Amino acid sequence: MTSSLHHRAIENLGTRIISGELPAGHVMLAEHLEDELKVSRSVIREAVRVLQSLGLVETTKRVGIRVLPASRWNPFDPQVIRWRLASDARGAQLRSLAELRAAVEPAAAELAAQNAPAPLRLELVDVAYAMRDAGHNGEVPRFLELDIQFHSLLLSGSGNEMFANLMGQVAETLTGRTVHGLMPDHPHEAALQWHVDLAEAIARGDAASARETSDRIMRRTMSRMSDTWTEQPRVFIPVRR
Amino acid sequence: MTSSLHHRAIENLGTRIISGELPAGHVMLAEHLEDELKVSRSVIREAVRVLQSLGLVETTKRVGIRVLPASRWNPFDPQVIRWRLASDARGAQLRSLAELRAAVEPAAAELAAQNAPAPLRLELVDVAYAMRDAGHNGEVPRFLELDIQFHSLLLSGSGNEMFANLMGQVAETLTGRTVHGLMPDHPHEAALQWHVDLAEAIARGDAASARETSDRIMRRTMSRMSDTWTEQPRVFIPVRR
DNA sequence: TGACACCGATGTGTGCAGACATCAAAACTC
DNA sequence: GAGTTTTGATGTCTGCACACATCGGTGTCA
Numbered sequence: 001m002t003s004s005l006h007h008r009a010i011e012n013l014g015t016r017i018i019s020g021e022l023p024a025g026h027v028m029l030a031e032h033l034e035d036e037l038k039v040s041r042s043v044i045r046e047a048v049r050v051l052q053s054l055g056l057v058e059t060t061k062r063v064g065i066r067v068l069p070a071s072r073w074n075p076f077d078p079q080v081i082r083w084r085l086a087s088d089a090r091g092a093q094l095r096s097l098a099e100l101r102a103a104v105e106p107a108a109a110e111l112a113a114q115n116a117p118a119p120l121r122l123e124l125v126d127v128a129y130a131m132r133d134a135g136h137n138g139e140v141p142r143f144l145e146l147d148i149q150f151h152s153l154l155l156s157g158s159g160n161e162m163f164a165n166l167m168g169q170v171a172e173t174l175t176g177r178t179v180h181g182l183m184p185d186h187p188h189e190a191a192l193q194w195h196v197d198l199a200e201a202i203a204r205g206d207a208a209s210a211r212e213t214s215d216r217i218m219r220r221t222m223s224r225m226s227d228t229w230t231e232q233p234r235v236f237i238p239v240r241r
Numbered sequence: 242m243t244s245s246l247h248h249r250a251i252e253n254l255g256t257r258i259i260s261g262e263l264p265a266g267h268v269m270l271a272e273h274l275e276d277e278l279k280v281s282r283s284v285i286r287e288a289v290r291v292l293q294s295l296g297l298v299e300t301t302k303r304v305g306i307r308v309l310p311a312s313r314w315n316p317f318d319p320q321v322i323r324w325r326l327a328s329d330a331r332g333a334q335l336r337s338l339a340e341l342r343a344a345v346e347p348a349a350a351e352l353a354a355q356n357a358p359a360p361l362r363l364e365l366v367d368v369a370y371a372m373r374d375a376g377h378n379g380e381v382p383r384f385l386e387l388d389i390q391f392h393s394l395l396l397s398g399s400g401n402e403m404f405a406n407l408m409g410q411v412a413e414t415l416t417g418r419t420v421h422g423l424m425p426d427h428p429h430e431a432a433l434q435w436h437v438d439l440a441e442a443i444a445r446g447d448a449a450s451a452r453e454t455s456d457r458i459m460r461r462t463m464s465r466m467s468d469t470w471t472e473q474p475r476v477f478i479p480v481r482r
Numbered sequence: 483t484g485a486c487a488c489c490g491a492t493g494t495g496t497g498c499a500g501a502c503a504t505c506a507a508a509a510c511t512c
Numbered sequence: 513g514a515g516t517t518t519t520g521a522t523g524t525c526t527g528c529a530c531a532c533a534t535c536g537g538t539g540t541c542a
Contacts, residue, residue: 006290042283042286045283045287046286046287046290049247049287049288049290049291050290050291050294053251053291053294053295053320054294070402071402074317074318074319074406075402075403075406076315076317076318076403076406077315077317077318078315079294095401096401096402096403097403099348099352099399099401099403099404100345100401100403100404102348103344103345103347103348103349104341104344104345106344107340107343107344108344111340115475116477117477120477149480152480153480156477156478156479156480157477158340159475159476159477160336160337160340160341160475161311161312161316161337161476161478162316162317162337162338162340162341163340163341164477164478165315165316165317165478167480167481168481234356234400234401235400235402236357236358236361236397236398236400236405237397237402237405237406238397239390239393239394239397239408240408240409
């Protein structure tokens with residue numbers, strides 16, 4: 001199913017647009033795409049509709065299918081994020097996600113302390129202790145898994161569906177970090193304790209402490225990652241009026 | 242263009258799914274939708290493909306088009322947000338957006354102070370003073386317009402395309418606030434000055450001050466809005482493993 | 483002669499109808 | 513109950529008619 005013709009057409013065009021191979025303003029003809037991808041019109045048409053809804057292209061009669069500039073792309077769409085992570089802009093995408101995460105997690109921690117269901121709070125505490133153990137023992141893969149689970153639970157516990165939806169993308173940044181060898185074999189001792197403190201603050205409903213502790217974790221994470229992407233150029237999206 | 246059959250089909254199905262009229266698990270047949278909406282198969286298929294990419298439905302052979310639970314919807318998609326704002330969940334959606342905004346804006350302010358291009362900083366200061374004047378004179382519509390412009394510039398100036406993309410949604414929360422008569426004729430005097438302080442902190446590159454001032458503005462905004470939606474139920478998205 | 487408004491030709495997406503292919507659920511056989 | 517066949521829905525392909533934005537030619541007027 002994931003390899004349906006329609007899906008492959010989306011993947012093909014999406015990656016090529018986001019990689020810059022098909023630059024903004026480039027105009028394609030549906031007929032030409034049929035020949036190139038060796039698929040029928042219906043497949044092309046359905047793919048173009050989806051790309052249109054992602055803001056990657058627009059269609060105009062008598063003109064064709066025009067590639068839109070990056071400022072029109074939907075930067076929150078999981079597919080767009082995936083395509084950007086696979087492009088030259090990978091560094092910039094990781095930085096954007098990390099900045100978003102750093103902004104959101106302390107707020108999510110505060111909300112979780114106020115609203116999270118009891119079982120989730122307990123699980124959060126369990127995972128935090130398991131994380132600390134795995135960290136002490138240098139079990140890197142298990143630590144990564146628990147780390148993702150911890151932050152997923154935290155975002156989910158906020159009761160804000162937008163925060164919760166960032167889970168998937170957060171997982172990307174965390175795995176991306178280890179893959180790039182940015183994680184030491186033994187995670188920072190203090191950071192491990194901070195996770196435990198955060199979980200317990202949420203468990204006892206201490207919103208202010210939860211926010212502050214989460215903020216401390218995020219600041220440390222950001223400071224450790226920032227030097228990786230300082231050379232990434234920033235793109236300023238113009239204000240649409 | 243916006244009233245193409247395919248677009249109308251998306252709108253029809255999208256609103257009905259998000260309103261709950263078509264509940265999660267409900268199965269439709271493409272053929273049935275053709276009859277109901279009086280359009281051809283290609284229109285239905287293209288619409289379903291878009292809804293599929295938004296996580297609203299999935300298609301299975303031999304079964305049909307199945308409506309997915311809200312936990313699968315893409316909560317950052319502008320269309321989904323618009324449909325939720327038009328549904329019973331309007332309050333919950335406004336709260337989610339406000340919480341997101343409250344989390345992001347201080348981070349955006351900090352980044353803007355570090356990275357924003359010089360012309361944008363100047364414009365931000367101009368707009369802040371214009372806001373203060375409009376607020377003093379009780380020009381509510383003009384104040385709202387400037388308020389949106391101010392926060393759009395701020396998010397745009399962060400150089401984070403995800404932050405910048407929140408502009409449109411932020412505008413929704415701000416306009417939604419005035420439409421609901423939650424705005425006094427004369428905005429809070431201190432808040433007006435805070436906007437000026439924030440703009441000037443960004444202009445001189447004082448990141449810490451910018452973040453703190455923005456945080457103060459957000460906290461006040463949240464505290465003024467929170468009592469409107471305390472009765473809205475929170476939805477906890479389960480963690481996908 | 484030159485500038486301008488008009489108007490039809492052209493090419494492209496949009497929508498329609500029907501056919502066959504594919505494949506997974508459901509029914510059936512042993 | 514395991515394996516096989518049937519069935520019915522989506523997936524894919526194709527030919528056609530239509531809508532309509534763009535472009536170039538034609539005619540009118542100054």
